[in-house]
Every structure is written in structure tokens, then in C-alpha cells.
Amino acid sequence: MLNKKLTIRTDGDQVLRKIAKTVLVDEIKSKDFQKLCSDLAVCMFDNNGIGIAAPQVGKSIRLIVINAKDEALVMINPEITKHSLIKEWGEEGCLSVPLTFGDVKRFKKVKCVFINPAGKKESIEASGLMARVIQHEIDHLNGELFIDKAKKVKKIQIPADN
Ligand code: ZN
Secondary structure, rough: OOOOOOOOOOOOHHHHHHHOOOOHHHOOOHHHHHHHHHHHHHHHOOOOOEEEEEHHHOOOOEEEEEEEEEEEEEEEEEEEEEEEEOEEEEEEEEEEEEEEEEEEEEOOEEEEEOOOOOEEEEEEEEEEEHHHHHHHHHHHHHOOOHHHHEEEEEOOOOOOOO
16 A cells, blocks of 8 residues: 655645544544554654644644654644633744744643543643643644734745755
């Protein structure tokens, strides 16, 4: 079987604007789904991402992967159930919006419940960058991109002869 690499969809692709579908618990154990989880993690690391959401590779389902200390944390149907009152600004970029950065206000701390690839319910509490990444990736599941709410958006220019 041809092992086709996942390709990153970029801003303008309609899949990035859809509300992603909830993953059915029965689907999780299937070979195809397990492969998608690992392919998505590989895709994130290959592109030096700190997080990735399934719609970014054209799959409109509620699945995200976070780079947690160089390990892939796969989160299925993630949901923020608690968050700090305090929000903070921080710079973000996105694999789907190449060479673009901007400041986004996010909750400082979040509690997120999700299903892991073994089909078990889990929850994590995250703060700082990790909390930011989780919020950014969940936005992707709701058809939102960081540039929708970012301030001081800047595009990095790459010299033509580089
Ligand atoms: Zn993104």
C-alpha cells in the first residue's frame, strides 16, 4: 500500500473553516484511525510544529496532537472544562498560515478533558505555552484561525535569493 504523507492545508482551504465532527468511540480502535493519529504526530514533528489539528491535514474531525516535551500527546474530542479568569497575550504562528505571526489573548490556565488513543477518558491541566497550544488547536476544530483574533499580525519576508 502506498504510504501517502499528509499535507498541510493552508488558509483559504475550506476544510479549515468547518466545524469538525466528534470522533465516535467505536472508531478509535480502528486501524485507520490509529494510523491517522501517528501520521498526524509525524506530520507535526516533521514541520517543527508544537501542535496540529486534524483539519489542518484535511480531516474534519475532533482530533489534535500536542508536542509535550518532544512526545506526542494525542487528544480526541478535546474540551476545555475549566479555565483561569486571567488571559494573557502571547505570540502565535500556525502551520496553516505560513510565515505569519501575531499576538493572541488566551486563558493562562485551562483544564482539558479528552479521550486518548486507547479509548480512555483523560484530563490535563495546562498553563502557559501548553495552555495556549491547546486553545489554538481546539480553535481549529471550530473553524477558527489565530489570525481571526490576532493583533499586530506580521508577515515574515524571505529574501528572494535565499
Ligand atoms: Zn494552527
